[in-house]
Amino acid sequence: MSNKLCVVICSHQRQSLLRKTLDYLNQAQRPLLELQICVVANACSDGTQQMLEQYHQDHSGSIKLIWLDEPKAGKSIALNRALAHLPDWHIALVDDDHRVDSQYLMQVERALLIWPQADLICGRIVPDWDGSEPNWVHLKSDYAIYPLPIPDYSLGAKPLVLASQHRLPGGGNLVLRQGLFGKVGGFAEDLGPTGHNLCGGEDGEFVSRVMAHQGIIQYTPEIVQFHYVDPERLRLIYLLTKAFQRSCSVVMLSSPLSSPIPKYLWRKLLSYLFHIIFSLHWPKTRFYMMRCAAVAGEMCGYYRQRRE
Structure with a gap:
């Protein structure tokens, strides 16, 4: 098994949130695996590239940071650029508006070790509620809004291997075992968001393709990411x-x-x-x-x- 883990973040025009995500990753307990972070600045014009270069220079004790500039807009395009750049690494996907918990990196390493047969590992995504959200997002009445506009993925407290009857995970908390990209191909570039529009589907299509190739997808509830709650998403x-x-x-x-x-x-x-x-x-x-x-x-x- 490869002993290298790279956290990949694709970011578009979210410099301040991205910086927080980098800080959370650097505050997390570090595993024994060789570790680095790869950020793809996707069609950014908000100073993201300059922030990344400064972050790289100012945080000498932090996790090694590399970054790529992808001028063509499209999350799938940015993901494929990163994956092609890292053929010998296990890849952990983190969105630029996510907060990882303190054990995130340790739990990714643990999952790679105890489920060596898994081609793809998924964890939980939890809305990062802070109490300022409207009450209706928590209601469980007959007229509750579901699915919520904030990603919320959990299949319970016990690990399991995903089958066709299970709800498929999104792309915000996936771990790709080294070699998977070469086996099933990358993310569909005609799907997924371009900029901050609401198009999606690239992650579901990728996960479905892994299953079609008889790949094993392991759900691991201990791997947790918290999704930033943008008030605009509740309008x-x-x-x-x-x-x-x-x-x-x-x-x-x-x-x-x-x-x-x-x-x-x-x-x-x-x-x-x-x-x-x-x-x-x-x-x-x-x-x-x-x-x-x-x-x-x-x-x-x-x-x-x-x-x-």
């Missing part, structure tokens, strides 16, 4: 846009090519509109607005797939 317009784009991406990934828009989607759309018009209860109205946006996204996915 209604963000919720609706995210629901639309998420559903569009899912359909484009999973439905057969050139499938027509199913008739049942039109019925669902009309039903949800009826609830919106005649509801006198705001949580119910918001819930069905989300459902409307999601159905519209599904329909858009079928339309775009046929057109493209």
Whole structure:
């Protein structure tokens, strides 16, 4: 097994959050593995490159930092650039708006050692709530908003090997064993966010491709990252846009090519509109607005797939 671990962070226009993420990583307990951090500055014009160069110079006792400048916008493009640059390393993916806990690096090393058969390892992603968020994000009523616009991934407190019935992880907390990139290929560059738009799907497509290659995906709840809660993500317009784009991406990934828009989607759309018009209860109205946006996204996915 390779004894080298590289934490890869792709960042676009988030200099201040990125710096905090680097600080959290350097505050974490360090494993015995050879360790480094690789940051890809993806189409950044906010001084990220200068911050990284200064960080590299000023933190001589910190984890070794290398950084790459990728001018072409696209998270998948940035990820593939980093992975191609690190063929002999295990790769731990951390988003630029994440906080790792103090045992994160130790738990990654432990997982690589005790599950040598695992091609891909995933951990938990927990919203980093600070008490300023609105109460509705914690409600468990019939009209609760789900999934939340803040990544939240957990399959419980016990390790398990993922199967087809399990919810697939996102890309924010994955560990790629050395050689996986060469075996299954990289991230789909026609999917995923470009800049800070809400497109996604590149991580789900990659994880699905690992499973299609009979790869073993190990869920390890001890590997924890906390996702920054941006107040903008809790605004209604963000919720609706995210629901639309998420559903569009899912359909484009999973439905057969050139499938027509199913008739049942039109019925669902009309039903949800009826609830919106005649509801006198705001949580119910918001819930069905989300459902409307999601159905519209599904329909858009079928339309775009046929057109493209």
